[in-house]
Amino acid sequence: GNSVTQMEGPVTLSEEAFLTINCTYTATGYPSLFWYVQYPGEGLQLLLKATKADDKGSNKGFEATYRKETTSFHLEKGSVQVSDSAVYFCALNNFNKFYFGSGTKLNVKP
Amino acid sequence: DAGITQSPRHKVTETGTPVTLRCHQTENHRYMYWYRQDPGHGLRLIHYSYGVKDTDKGEVSDGYSVSRSKTEDFLLTLESATSSQTSVYFCAISESPSGLNTEAFFGQGTRLTVV
Numbered sequence: 001g002n003s004v005t006q007m008e009g010p011v012t013l014s015e016e017a018f019l020t021i022n023c024t025y026t027a028t029g030y031p032s033l034f035w036y037v038q039y040p041g042e043g044l045q046l047l048l049k050a051t052k053a054d055d056k057g058s059n060k061g062f063e064a065t066y067r068k069e070t071t072s073f074h075l076e077k078g079s080v081q082v083s084d085s086a087v088y089f090c091a092l093n094n095f096n097k098f099y100f101g102s103g104t105k106l107n108v109k110p
Numbered sequence: 111d112a113g114i115t116q117s118p119r120h121k122v123t124e125t126g127t128p129v130t131l132r133c134h135q136t137e138n139h140r141y142m143y144w145y146r147q148d149p150g151h152g153l154r155l156i157h158y159s160y161g162v163k164d165t166d167k168g169e170v171s172d173g174y175s176v177s178r179s180k181t182e183d184f185l186l187t188l189e190s191a192t193s194s195q196t197s198v199y200f201c202a203i204s205e206s207p208s209g210l211n212t213e214a215f216f217g218q219g220t221r222l223t224v225v
Contacts, residue, residue: 030211031211032212032213034213036216042218042219043200043216043217043218043219044153044202044216045216046213046214046215049213051210051211089152089153091214093204093211093213095211096141096160096204096206096211097155097158098143098202098204098214100152100153101152102150102151102152103152
């Protein structure tokens, strides 16, 4: 079957710290992988995506690489800001069905 | 931003009453989804649609029904609301050009409280 597992939160970092949020997946075939971000009271917004193995998605300083050999899609940012505080969801799309991780809350302190 | 509108944004209803949530899109996307979001569970798929009058169940479909009579509208009905259906409901849309697994776009959510 298809599933996504991401690290439990909350993750608390100081401003300018390095961020990693781990995500692994199980899927048949060739899924696309995504990271979404959710701010309080809002819907999910696409942060970045990768559609095939070894693709790197990037946006707003965040990056993630589609690793088929380790079935992973870890989210990284070199220097977080207070404004990055939100909940982050890893997701996959396989045959037009989406599967989400349980979300990781990130708190960035000034 | 993708043109997705959910209505209402907030609703309080009594146990046992029927409730309908509406999702309207202006993107002409083929696929539409209803999810619920609860603490500790992430997003769980309730129902989805792959075209007008074409729908299928998700992982938590019991107590819910859907209809899609037009490309732009996808309705979610709680037939007889229960307290366990208190949640935040999200609509999402996606397209699949040339069979690619593309991203989904989400609405702003509907916060439903069943008392």
